[in-house]
Amino acid sequence: MYLYDALDKEFLADRSAEFRGQVARRLAGELSEDQFKPLRLMNGLYLQLHAYMLRVAIPYGSLNAVQARRLAEIARRYDKGYGHFTTRQNIQFNWIKLADAPDILDQLAEVDLHAIQTSGNCIRNVTADPYAGATAEEVDDPRVWSEVIRQWSTLHPEFSFLPRKFKIAITAAPKDRTAARVHDIGLVARRDRDGTLGFEVIVGGGQGRTPYVGPTIKEHLPAGRLLSYLEAVLRVYNRHGRRDNIYKARIKILVAALGAEEFGRQVEEEWAKIDGARADLPDTELARIRGAFATTPFETLPATSAIFEANKAADPAFARFARNNVKPHKKSGYAVVVVSLKAVGQTPGDATADQLEVVADLAERYSLNDLRVTHAQNLVLPHVKLDDLPVVHAALQKAGLATANIDLASDIIACPGLDYCALANARAIPVAQHIAAKFADADYAEKVGELKIKISGCINACGHHHVAHIGVLGVDKKGEEFYQLSLGGSGAEDASIAQILGPALPADKVAEAVDTLVDKYLSVREGEERFLDTFRRVGMAPFKEAVYADAH
Amino acid sequence: MKVVTANRLIDGEVVFWKAGQWVERFADAELFTEAEPGEAAVAVGKGQPKVIVEPYLIDVVESGSGLAPVSYRERIRALGPTNEPTHGKQAEGGAAIEALQHASGAARSSGRLDLIRRK
Amino acid sequence: MPTLIKLTGGAFADLDNEFVHVADEDDAPNVDAVILSFTRFQAEGEALLAAGRKVGVRLESDQAVEDLAYDLPRLSVVALAFPKFRDGRAFTSARLLRERLGFTGEVRAVGDVFREQAGFMVRCGFDAFEPSDGSTAQEWGTAAGRFRHVYQRAADDRAPAFEERA
Structure with missing residues (x-):
């Protein structure tokens, strides 16, 4: 897992201090609501029906136990004891006071969490396959590229006032759990016949008023050229995307109006003018980020577990859970466990502070301190030993989190x-x-x-x-x-x-x-x-x- | 009939205009039967950017169980989220809250769709 | 005359604005330094430059900086307009002026120019600002220096995070 270094931490502290100043100026009447609104939105703070809502980013859907516990604390202290996971790997708190928002951001920053670019017409929180680093299907770890894009897009000087919001999803598995084809940019990592890593680049998908499945504008972008290519796509969009009509301002409208081929041609033309040596990430930095994700301390385990099999045979509820919520892992003896936030009668995607703490404990004890959030508003314990599944299931059951309905009709x-x-x-x-x-x-x-x-x-x-x-x-x-x-x-x-x-x-x-x-x-x-x-x-x-x- | 509403700046709480003050309960809101005084209250609110955000007029009607906002959205603002009945203004309970909840029920039930119409 | 804030050698200072913005419909004032629209520059720029005037061109956010490429060496100022501060096209224009077209004159932000954007503007290569929010040079300095680190290369010479780490 990527850990923030002193530099990342100082960045978050600076962002938090900036927002504290902006809130103070708003409360003092120095900023009008019209001026303040885009500023608070760039920190994910909305004014909703009953209160302010704070949307906190969970970059590429990845949390550790300390972070999950901090979210629980915030839910308890500043909200009404719960949070809502969204379809873009964010968590939203529904009952936030404006005056508390700077303190909340400070407390998030202490554990390397933030609300940067969770709203506004900028590059939003990058989403990724929640099974990253756990599924055997993937050709590379998409978190590496997500973290590359997170850093590159953070307060990007050129692309923070785009015609409209901009969402990027990344997957490296043939089975897409990110909705990549309905994002502004969907990146699907693939390997060439000779093993070279590249991305299929899908641009201009989207939902809203005018839904589109995005066309592929590049079949195999060499992975090392990712940032310069993104810069080219964003620049063509920033210059030519419509700004006269909010409903026609997303990149999908530009791509549809020009046609995918012409849009792709304009991107290629712009890309050719960009100096890759300046725009692409140096291999050393890529290696540093890759290294952070490559250190998961898996054990060598047998492929089958007598405990797991015995419990399946003895406990029908556990067997059902195993059928629906337990997914194959790339390492033998491990499994991916999906934790449903869709118990019948519950609000889809909501988790209480207590539930967050239970899952944090389970992640710490049984899942190598790793917890994921899915675009389907569920949670994932990505690295659970088969031997531990019964005890994990029992703990989830006790917390009302063992509903065995992943991808079934009630997983809404x-x-x-x-x-x-x-x-x-x-x-x-x-x-x-x-x-x-x-x-x-x-x-x-x-x-x-x-x-x-x-x-x-x-x-x-x-x-x-x-x-x-x-x-x-x-x-x-x-x-x-x-x-x-x-x-x-x-x-x-x-x-x-x-x-x-x-x-x-x-x-x-x-x-x-x-x-x-x-x-x-x-x-x-x-x-x-x-x-x-x-x-x-x-x-x-x-x-x-x-x-x-x-x-x- | 109309009521003036807004959200309070500092915490986002839904508030209603009552004789120059912003109050939290819909039941306490000042009722305007004439257009002009309601619009005047909105104008005063717009001059208080350090207190509230975006004041506006909403339509209210006699719903059978008491006065209620015409639109569903405004009823939810006056009560709180329907999925969490202990959250928001509705948590207080009492006759006025129940009347509002009842009004919303009446508005939803099939066969009586014309009972409350948004203008 | 609008206040002008100028960034020189990393320091922000309030300056007198020696350039006069000349609207297309107005007569050219008899001053040493003018900023014209692109259309008017095409018509009158040659004569003004020949007369020894300092000339700047104002580009609206939908005008391409590439169209100025030929004339850039003769221009003192390129003023990039923000019709609304949310219209971010001028950020691209500024970067292209600096990084692709090699413009070394003044790149000035005009229009709805809001100090919250100081950091973005400086990074994209702006070095002069006509704020519309009444902000001062000191406030611009604070806003532009808010972040100790940046994550990407742009038109300024700041080392991005990956270079700091290396």
């Missing part, structure tokens, strides 16, 4: 929606809770299999409804909450944008409609086919008929 992504968010048109959380309740029977949920339901409370699509197998979008119809369903999206390596099912439904009909869709799926699926694959095979018609015939 939901934004905070109108319960908290000033931009929302409708609530998302209660809808998620109603739908999850339909799949409370774990046998039934497993029978249904992989089903990604994602809910957004407005068109901004923080809940990723465009790339859901079943997407739910809250809309405001004459002051009432209505929900538009869409089917067939995916944010993974087979990315696609969901298609609208039909007219929006009132709040109390949504869970029922999802139920109907799943019934239809079960009646037409072939073999072990996922919901998404069935939809792709049979199309919209049977689902549409089922829901709207049922509703009338």
Whole structure:
């Protein structure tokens, strides 16, 4: 794991001091709200419905135990004892006072955490595969490149006032757990036939009002040229991205308007003019960062564990957990454990301070002091010994964190929606809770299999409804909450944008409609086919008929 | 009928205008039946950038159980998040809070969609 | 005349602004130093330079600095406009002027120029500022010197973190 050195720490301290000064000037009336708003947003501080909300970055989704405990302390001391994990590997505190924000940032900085660039029209927190360094699928450790980009993008002098926000995701595995294809830039690491590391560069994906699966503008960017190429992409965007209309200002609109080929050509032209010796990271620094991630002290263990097998045989709940939440690890005798924050009835992505502390302890004792956050709003203990799985499971169970539903229908992504968010048109959380309740029977949920339901409370699509197998979008119809369903999206390596099912439904009909869709799926699926694959095979018609015939 | 609302600068708390003061309870808010005094209150609020952020008028109606903001959003601001019933203003409980919660229930239930309409 | 803050040898100082901004519709004042729009410069620049005047050009945020490349050696000032402080195109323009086009004259920030951006501006190669927020040279110095470290190379000569570490 990368540890901040004195220089990184001084940087955070300086940033915190700067913000303290800005808050003081705002409170003293020296800065107007119009002047202050972009400044607080650059530190992730929003004014929401009930209070300020502070969005803290978890760069590439990686935390250690000390950091997780500090988040718990902040939740307890400055919030109401909980935090909300987002679809971009951040954590949000919902009940923050402006006057407390500088102290909170100081306390975060003490453990190398910050809120830098978690909002604003700049390069946002870089997200990465939460299984990085643990999965056998990856061709390289994406955290290395994420940390390279974190440093490069931090208070970038040229790219901090872009036309609009800018999000980068990185994965190095064929199975995409980052939604790379719906980011402003998605980077997929690959090795050439001769083993040379490079990135497929996907630019101009995105969700919101105008969803796009991003086109690939470079098939194999030599890894060492990453920063100069990013500089070229960002420069073309900064100069030519639209600034006249906030809804058309993302890079996806520029890429779509020019066409991927022309956009790619302009990037190449700009890239050719950049002096790589100045713009690319020196190999020595790359080696330093790589070294920090290469030191995970794995033990040599047998591939199977008698304890693990015996417990699976003896305890059906544990066996279910093992089936759904335990994923293969690159080292024999280890596993990746996904901790669900989607217990039925819970707010998706919320964790209490107590739960954060439990997970921090488990990470410290059983996962090499490593904890991850997923874009699906769950947590990951990436390096757990098979022998330790039963005790980890028992501890999670005790904390209400052992729900065995990863990627099942009740593992729902939901934004905070109108319960908290000033931009929302409708609530998302209660809808998620109603739908999850339909799949409370774990046998039934497993029978249904992989089903990604994602809910957004407005068109901004923080809940990723465009790339859901079943997407739910809250809309405001004459002051009432209505929900538009869409089917067939995916944010993974087979990315696609969901298609609208039909007219929006009132709040109390949504869970029922999802139920109907799943019934239809079960009646037409072939073999072990996922919901998404069935939809792709049979199309919209049977689902549409089922829901709207049922509703009338 | 209208009420003036804003968020308090220092902590973001939802506040309502009451005779020159900013109060925390919707039930205590001053009710404006005429446009002019409400707009005057907003203007005063705009002159208090060290106290509150972005004052604006909201529509309120008689909902059957008492006065309530017309829009769902404003009802949530006046109460707190519906997923955490012990958080925010609703934690206080009491008749006025219950009336607001009831109003929101009425607004949502199917078949009575026209009961409360946003202008 | 707007206040001018000038950065020389790492120090910020309030200076008299010897340049007069001449709007396209105004008559050219009889002064030694003027800043013109690009259009007006194309029409009148030659004559003014021949008459021994100091000439600066103001580029709006949607104008490409490359279009000035030929004339740069003769210009005293390139003024880059921030129509709103959130419009960040001038940061790119400044870097290109310094790093790609080798401009050594004054690069001046005009328009909605806000001291919170001092650090970004200096790093991109600006060395003169007409603040619109009433801020002073001393405040610009504080704002620009806020960070002890930087993470990337830009148009200034600051060593990025990876060089400090090496």
